[in-house]
Amino acid sequence: MISQSLERYSRQILFQHIGEERQKLLMDSYAVVVGCGALGTVSSSYLTRAGIGHIRIIDRDFIEESNLQRQILFDENDIAEGIPKAIAAQRKLRGINTKTNIEGIVTDVNYANKDELTKNADIILDGTDNFETRFLINDFCVKNNIPWIYSACIGSRGVMMNIIPSKTPCLRCVFETMPQMGSFPTCDTAGVIGSIAGVIGSIQVTEAIKILTKNYESINKTLLEIDVWDTRYKQIDVSSLRNLNNCPTCKSHKYRYLEAENGVMTTLICGKNAVQVMYRNISNIDLEKLAKRLASISDVSSNEFMLKFHVKDHEFTVFPDGRAIITGTNDLSMAKSLYSKYLGM
Numbered sequence: 001m002i003s004q005s006l007e008r009y010s011r012q013i014l015f016q017h018i019g020e021e022r023q024k025l026l027m028d029s030y031a032v033v034v035g036c037g038a039l040g041t042v043s044s045s046y047l048t049r050a051g052i053g054h055i056r057i058i059d060r061d062f063i064e065e066s067n068l069q070r071q072i073l074f075d076e077n078d079i080a081e082g083i084p085k086a087i088a089a090q091r092k093l094r095g096i097n098t099k100t101n102i103e104g105i106v107t108d109v110n111y112a113n114k115d116e117l118t119k120n121a122d123i124i125l126d127g128t129d130n131f132e133t134r135f136l137i138n139d140f141c142v143k144n145n146i147p148w149i150y151s152a153c154i155g156s157r158g159v160m161m162n163i164i165p166s167k168t169p170c171l172r173c174v175f176e177t178m179p180q181m182g183s184f185p186t187c188d189t190a191g192v193i194g195s196i197a198g199v200i201g202s203i204q205v206t207e208a209i210k211i212l213t214k215n216y217e218s219i220n221k222t223l224l225e226i227d228v229w230d231t232r233y234k235q236i237d238v239s240s241l242r243n244l245n246n247c248p249t250c251k252s253h254k255y256r257y258l259e260a261e262n263g264v265m266t267t268l269i270c271g272k273n274a275v276q277v278m279y280r281n282i283s284n285i286d287l288e289k290l291a292k293r294l295a296s297i298s299d300v301s302s303n304e305f306m307l308k309f310h311v312k313d314h315e316f317t318v319f320p321d322g323r324a325i326i327t328g329t330n331d332l333s334m335a336k337s338l339y340s341k342y343l344g345m
């Protein structure tokens with residue numbers, strides 16, 4: 001007999017590998033979802049419905065019309081309102097499960113804020129679109145002994161791998177170095193079928209539930225690859241890579257991605273002709289003052305979350321934390337110089 005307070009999870013509790021005690025483990029768990037695009041909207045939905053006690057969703061971006069094809073938590077009203085993805089996700093998910101503590105945070109995870117954003121997490125789910133952030137999460141999780149789940153989708157293909165520090169190979173064991181910018185297809189060049197994110201996000205949450213409920217014997221230990229178009233399914237055995245490779249992260253404990261080489265970080269944004277620029281020593285920008293300063297060179301629109309202006313072929317979106325997304329370029333150094341030119345860094 002399932003207790004009344006757990007009725008909403010009764011079908012999950014009835015499942016032979018969960019039960020009431022393990023459901024309570026889920027309700028005491030804290031999951032961080034980094035990136036709330038196609039994958040993040042699927043995984044945060046299922047985590048919320050499964051009754052994970054505390055879910056933090058971190059995303060730096062706003063919702064665009066072309067997102068609606070696959071980012072299942074968002075709708076046309078969110079676009080009309082101009083709210084960030086993390087906030088839109090928080091609103092929707094709070095409506096689904098008031099018993100879960102849902103926190104949407106509008107920012108970019110980077111070396112400067114990763115401790116504050118992800119400390120005490122029981123698990124981290126990858127919903128990002130770039131390897132820079134994934135290697136950062138990998139170094140952070142290995143160093144702090146937090147399991148995380150790498151996931152990615154492109155075209156009709158998706159991949160997923162559980163990373164359990166000191167037990168399974170880490171992302172660097174498998175990929176060694178960060179793939180060169182432009183060497184990987186992006187959503188921009190290859191497109192993406194929405195359903196692959198549904199499949200990979202669902203498997204990601206299933207693995208998260210296994211890890212959080214201590215169903216260790218069931219955890220997938222392969223690099224899983226699925227193609228929904230060819231209906232292909234492949235499990236690549238990576239178990240020997242941790243022993244074979246001299247991985248700087250999990251063997252030598254050198255966490256290069258946790259350190260900043262210099263004060264500026266630039267990231268190419270997947271699926272857009274755009275670059276994000278962020279400076280270490282800028283933490284707060286007064287958007288009102290900035291709007292006044294820029295009024296002479298451009299039409300400026302702003303709300304409490306962001307400020308937008310145009311210069312020639314570039315659109316700048318500036319956030320209160322000092323980040324700027326600059327469209328019209330894939331050139332990182334050009335983006336830095338545009339930032340310096342118009343935002344004075």
Ligand SMILES: [Zn+2]
Nearest residue numbers: 170173247250
């Ligand atoms: Zn490793």
